[in-house]
Amino acid sequence: MFFLVWGSRGRNKEIGAGEFYCPDCDDHRGYKKIAVTRWFTLYWIPIFPMGKPVGEYVECGTCKSTFNERVLSMDPKAAAEKFEAAFSIAAKRVMFKMALADGEIDQSEIDTITQAFANIAKREIDPADIAAELEAAKDDPRPVADYLREVAPGMNDTGKELVLRSAIAVAKADGHIDDSEIAEMHDLAFALDLPKAYANGIFMEEGVTQITKRAA
Numbered sequence: 001m002f003f004l005v006w007g008s009r010g011r012n013k014e015i016g017a018g019e020f021y022c023p024d025c026d027d028h029r030g031y032k033k034i035a036v037t038r039w040f041t042l043y044w045i046p047i048f049p050m051g052k053p054v055g056e057y058v059e060c061g062t063c064k065s066t067f068n069e070r071v072l073s074m075d076p077k078a079a080a081e082k083f084e085a086a087f088s089i090a091a092k093r094v095m096f097k098m099a100l101a102d103g104e105i106d107q108s109e110i111d112t113i114t115q116a117f118a119n120i121a122k123r124e125i126d127p128a129d130i131a132a133e134l135e136a137a138k139d140d141p142r143p144v145a146d147y148l149r150e151v152a153p154g155m156n157d158t159g160k161e162l163v164l165r166s167a168i169a170v171a172k173a174d175g176h177i178d179d180s181e182i183a184e185m186h187d188l189a190f191a192l193d194l195p196k197a198y199a200n201g202i203f204m205e206e207g208v209t210q211i212t213k214r215a216a
Contacts (some may be wrong), residue, residue, distance in 0.1 A: 021075040030061035073139040088121040088153045090147040096137035101181045112173040116166035145191030160192040
């Protein structure tokens with residue numbers, strides 16, 4: 001008696017390659033993009049493909065883990081680096097704007113900005129960048145709070161407090177704090193989305209008039 005043995009099975013084909021962030025390796029690795037196609041088999045031998053690929057997946061070239069192809073659009077390390085760069089720029093501009101809130105800036109304020117920026121960004125501010133940043137801050141009409149609205153949601157409370165305390169230190173560097181600087185600090189606290197009681201506690205410790213209501 002003659003039996004015809006037929007069926008189907010999946011066959012994998014590499015359709016792409018590149019570099020991606022592998023969640024399992026927690027680093028950038030090479031990958032292969034694989035397409036899976038159903039093939040008609042006769043006596044377990046693939047004869048011809050049965051239509052279009054039924055699925056695709058990404059395989060890490062190092063750990064061999066497989067992922068949905070959406071993983072190719074994920075890169076938390078790159079996102080973190082981008083955020084850190086944006087945050088450093090915003091924090092630097094905030095401090096220069098705070099120093100200029102009373103209409104002038106002196107060397108004590110620049111020295112404080114230099115130290116505060118090193119505490120925030122974990123790197124020294126380029127001395128050649130100080131003059132350029134000062135001019136940019138003078139020419140930019142936006143209020144100090146605007147610089148942090150986009151990055152504040154990604155900051156933890158410790159980072160927010162560090163930025164606020166740094167701004168206060170800059171304002172106090174010349175020996176006095178005027179009403180315009182106090183207003184800027186209150187706006188900054190709101191932009192950082194710090195709870196009023198939390199911000200008031202910081203202001204009290206720093207000898208600054210507390211927040212009484214949200215700025216319009």
